[in-house]
Structures are given as C-alpha cells and as structure tokens.
Amino acid sequence: MTYDVDVIRRDFPILERNVHGKPLVYLDNAATTQKPRSVIDRLVHYYEHENANIHRGLHTLAEEATAAYEASRLKVGEFINAEHPGQEIIFTRNTTESINLVANAWGRKNLKPGDEIVFSAMEHHSNLIPWQLIALATGARLRFIELDESGHLRRDDALAKIGERTKIVAITQMSNVLGTINPVKELAQLAHRAGAVVLVDGAQSVPHMPVDVRDIDCDFLAFSAHKMLGPTGVGVLYGKRDLLEVMDPFLGGGEMIKRVTFESSTYADLPHKFEAGTPNIADVIAFAPAIDYLQALGMDAVREHERDLTQYAIDALERVEGVTVYGPKDATERGGAVTFNYGDLHPHDLSQVLDAEGVAIRAGHHCAQPLMRELGVVATARASFYVYNRTDEVDALIDALGAADRIFGNASTARAAAR
Ligand SMILES: Cc1ncc(COP(=O)(O)O)c(C=O)c1O
Structure with a gap:
C-alpha cells in the first residue's frame, strides 16, 4: 500500500x-518540509494570472482569487474531516498564531483565577508560552502532565491533573522531540467529562498521519502548511463552530467586521471574524496542491x-x-x-x-x-x-x-x- x-x-x-x-x-x-513542483507552480500561476485582493473586489481577478482561497479552506476542512469546513477553518500565519488566537480569544473570556490550564511536559514553546501569558493575564494556573521513562504521558498523572478546575487541556498529538504519539482522543474524553475544552497541537501529527477532528472530538486543532509540503506563512486553526461563534475576535481591522462606528463594531460571520486584514492569499491557495499531493499518496x-x-x-x-x-x-x-x-x-x-x-x-x-x-x-x-x-x-x-x-x-x- x-x-x-x-x-x-x-x-x-x-x-x-x-x-x-x-x-x-x-x-x-x-522544522519544515520541501515543496513539490505542483505547489511551486501554483504559487507562480497565482502571481502571473490571478493576483488580486480577496473578498472585496468585484472584478474578475478578485473573484477568481477569492474562489481559489475559499476552495483551499474547504479542502483543508475536508482533509481533517471538519463538519462545517466553510466556517470552522481559520487561516493564520502558523501553528503558533493559531494557538495564540485560542489563548487570547477563548482564554481571556473563559479563564479566571483558580481555573486550570493543563498541558504536557513535552509541549513545544508554541503551546506553552501563550498559556503562560494568558495565565498571567487571567490568574489561571498552569499544570502539566508528566512523562514516564519511555517518553509517554503518564496516564495516572493525566487522570490526576484533569479535574473539575480544568478549563482547557492543550496537548500535542505528536512530540517534535520524542516522536511520541499521544492518546488525544482519550484525553479529549477525560477533558469533556470534566467540562473542559481541548486544543490539539497538530503541527507534527497532521502532516504525518490521518487526523480526524470528529473522531478525536477535539474543540480546536492547530497546524502549519509548511510542515506538510505547503508554503510557509499559512497556519490553520480548526475550531468547533459553536465555540468559535461565541468567541471574541483576536485581531481587529479590515475584513473582520460587519458595521463600524467610531465607538464600536459588529463582527463578520465565521470564519472572517478571525481573519483581519489581507491574508496570505497566494500561499493559502498554493496549500491546496500540497493537500492534493498527500491525499494522492x-x-x-x-x-x-x-x-x-x-x-x-x-x-x-x-x-x-x-x-x-x-x-x-x-x-x-x-x-x-x-x-x-x-x-x-x-x-x-x-x-x-x-x-x-x-x-x-x-x-x-x-x-x-x-x-x-x-x-x-x-x-x-x-x-x-x-x-x-x-x-x-x-x-x-x-x-x-x-x-x-x-x-x-x-x-x-x-x-x-x-x-
Ligand atoms: C509540536 C509543534 N508545535 C508547534 C510548532 C510551531 O509551528 P510553527 O513554527 O509553524 O508555528 C512546532 C514547530 O516545530 C511543533 O513541532
């Protein structure tokens, strides 16, 4: 096979x-993967034939670029089996930004003193520092699940640390150091039973193994295009629609609003609420052939x-x-x-x-x-x-x-x- x-x-x-x-x-x-010819060619084709800003112009180039950008979103959503790909996939710059988005947009609203954020001893700084910052800002407490000698998470420690104070479990699915594959589906069950949400850092897993967000039942999944044959500068945040809908924006600016007065604004519908300003159009579009390539294999x-x-x-x-x-x-x-x-x-x-x-x-x-x-x-x-x-x-x-x-x-x- x-x-x-x-x-x-x-x-x-x-x-x-x-x-x-x-x-x-x-x-x-x-660290980053190499790119197949199809991804490189797609980037060049975009700049030679389709370059325009998206979601705002009414001319042909703008419509073509918008269609290609949104087609990438759907492809990414289907790749991880999102239920509502058109709304649950947010493009960011990288895994790091996706996690910062959740830490800020979800964390500031939902964490208070005494609440606990649980992660593991094998997290990348990207899934550590954002939580340290948000813990400082909200008074929440950080707890980490320890490892056994073979480099696996200690199940007894996970059971001990995930409890009624836990508000979010943020865990990597595959360690970038030890290679360990963590039982994120089981951890999600534990977290949900405790009333917490789950963020999976998929930076090392999504490129290398089948990942199904509905099977895992994670609330958020973060990963980067550049680690899976795609261009640099494109990250993905998957979030369950119900959760994303009630979160406040992370960054404010153009394209993420409905109506703006000098005093206040209403925000655009998903996913645009979380994509302020001109996104990385060319690289998002060239991410699609990377996914095609992996799917063909x-x-x-x-x-x-x-x-x-x-x-x-x-x-x-x-x-x-x-x-x-x-x-x-x-x-x-x-x-x-x-x-x-x-x-x-x-x-x-x-x-x-x-x-x-x-x-x-x-x-x-x-x-x-x-x-x-x-x-x-x-x-x-x-x-x-x-x-x-x-x-x-x-x-x-x-x-x-x-x-x-x-x-x-x-x-x-x-x-x-x-x-
Ligand atoms: C497990 C893990 N999480 C997060 C990241 C951060 O990814 P990026 O630099 O694309 O934001 C990496 C990158 O090596 C990683 O291995």
Whole structure:
C-alpha cells in the first residue's frame, strides 16, 4: 500500500541539489518540509494570472482569487474531516498564531483565577508560552502532565491533573522531540467529562498521519502548511463552530467586521471574524496542491512509509556505540522525529560535520526547553523524515556519524556498523 519513493522524489526539485559537493540528504522535516513542483507552480500561476485582493473586489481577478482561497479552506476542512469546513477553518500565519488566537480569544473570556490550564511536559514553546501569558493575564494556573521513562504521558498523572478546575487541556498529538504519539482522543474524553475544552497541537501529527477532528472530538486543532509540503506563512486553526461563534475576535481591522462606528463594531460571520486584514492569499491557495499531493499518496501510506523508515533509523542509530536515542523505540507508537545525542559531542558540532557530508539535521533545544531539562540535556540532534526520504539517507546519516567520530574522536568505536 506504500508508494514508490524514487518516483515521488522527482516531484521535489530541491532534492536534486548538492550541498558541499554531496547529494542533499534532507532530514530536517519536523522544522519544515520541501515543496513539490505542483505547489511551486501554483504559487507562480497565482502571481502571473490571478493576483488580486480577496473578498472585496468585484472584478474578475478578485473573484477568481477569492474562489481559489475559499476552495483551499474547504479542502483543508475536508482533509481533517471538519463538519462545517466553510466556517470552522481559520487561516493564520502558523501553528503558533493559531494557538495564540485560542489563548487570547477563548482564554481571556473563559479563564479566571483558580481555573486550570493543563498541558504536557513535552509541549513545544508554541503551546506553552501563550498559556503562560494568558495565565498571567487571567490568574489561571498552569499544570502539566508528566512523562514516564519511555517518553509517554503518564496516564495516572493525566487522570490526576484533569479535574473539575480544568478549563482547557492543550496537548500535542505528536512530540517534535520524542516522536511520541499521544492518546488525544482519550484525553479529549477525560477533558469533556470534566467540562473542559481541548486544543490539539497538530503541527507534527497532521502532516504525518490521518487526523480526524470528529473522531478525536477535539474543540480546536492547530497546524502549519509548511510542515506538510505547503508554503510557509499559512497556519490553520480548526475550531468547533459553536465555540468559535461565541468567541471574541483576536485581531481587529479590515475584513473582520460587519458595521463600524467610531465607538464600536459588529463582527463578520465565521470564519472572517478571525481573519483581519489581507491574508496570505497566494500561499493559502498554493496549500491546496500540497493537500492534493498527500491525499494522492494516502495518509495511511504516508504513515506506513514513515513508520518503517523511523524503525530503520532508530535501530541503525542504536547500533552505533555512543548514540543515545530519546523517546519510544517502537515506531508503531511514535512519529518520525528521532532525537539523539552522540557521546558528549555537542549537537551543534555534530550538525556542522553532518552538513559537510550533505546531511541536514536539526540541533538545539527544539523549542522545548522544559523537556530538555526533563531529559537532563541542554540540546540534542534530531533527524526527521517525510514522504520522500529513503533508507539510503539513513545510511548516509550513520556514515556521517562515522565522519564526526573521526574528526572529534567522540566514540572511538562508533562506526557505520549499522548496516
Ligand atoms: C509540536 C509543534 N508545535 C508547534 C510548532 C510551531 O509551528 P510553527 O513554527 O509553524 O508555528 C512546532 C514547530 O516545530 C511543533 O513541532
């Protein structure tokens, strides 16, 4: 049921380039993914043939641009199985802005001193700082669900922390550091039973596995186009219609109003109430072919491909002496962000040596400093995979670790023994 990776690689022009004279091995997909030709062409087509502002002009270009923008909205909504795609999908700049929107527009209205916001110890700063800010503004209290040693959420702690004071549970579906896939459907049930709402950070899950908002029964879902073959500058906030309708706007300005006087205004209907000003028209439109591309592959096949590749990578890394892999080791329980350290070599040094070999990985705290502290490290290296990666690229990573060992003498026995 999987697809032919060699065939689809031809759709990604950037994969043909060399870096430092070596073929590019792009393993930084959790940060952002590469774009297929269809997405790049759609952007160019828009600017060459359709460029106009939307929702206001009555001329042909404006009507065509508006139709294409709204068609993207419907496609995104259908992709995650929203019940009312035309109203429940809000375009933002990224996952970060989507979460800030909820923290502000929902949080300010619904949180008061004594209320609790529950998240987990593996959240990205994007799903942490907005809640810290809103807790400061409202007097609400922050609580986080702890992890067990294998990098899963502790179920007993979730049961203990989600209770009658909980007003919102904001949780990532897939960790960008540990790869862990969290049981968001079960957490949503727990939260709803306690009378709380649920926000799922889908930045790492929506690109990599089938995600169905009605099946999960989440109230909000946030994700970014750029992590799923689409352009940068486009985020999505899904919200249940009933909730969005009673929320106040996040940003005020043009296009989000019905009637304005000097003293007050009434707001536009959904989703425009939350899309103030000229949006990122071209990139929203070019997001549609990215979704077409993923749908043509099939999200089950995307998941299957990455699961196999992730297992191959974890097994290969663990065979290299001196490597520590963090998070679950069984790829059926996790996604394809594989975080590791190599002896006492600083991940930044490692990343630089790997780059000289053409291998692009991420090094640092991955916007998850509290989690780094839990792991007892200041930084890690991370290889992360997507639809176009192959096992020979994992082999290249392992070989490049050998190069790092030769330069730094880090783990003298570390060899590309993985194959
Ligand atoms: C789990 C998670 N949440 C949120 C984000 C933030 O995404 P963006 O930078 O597109 O807002 C990321 C980005 O890496 C992420 O991995």
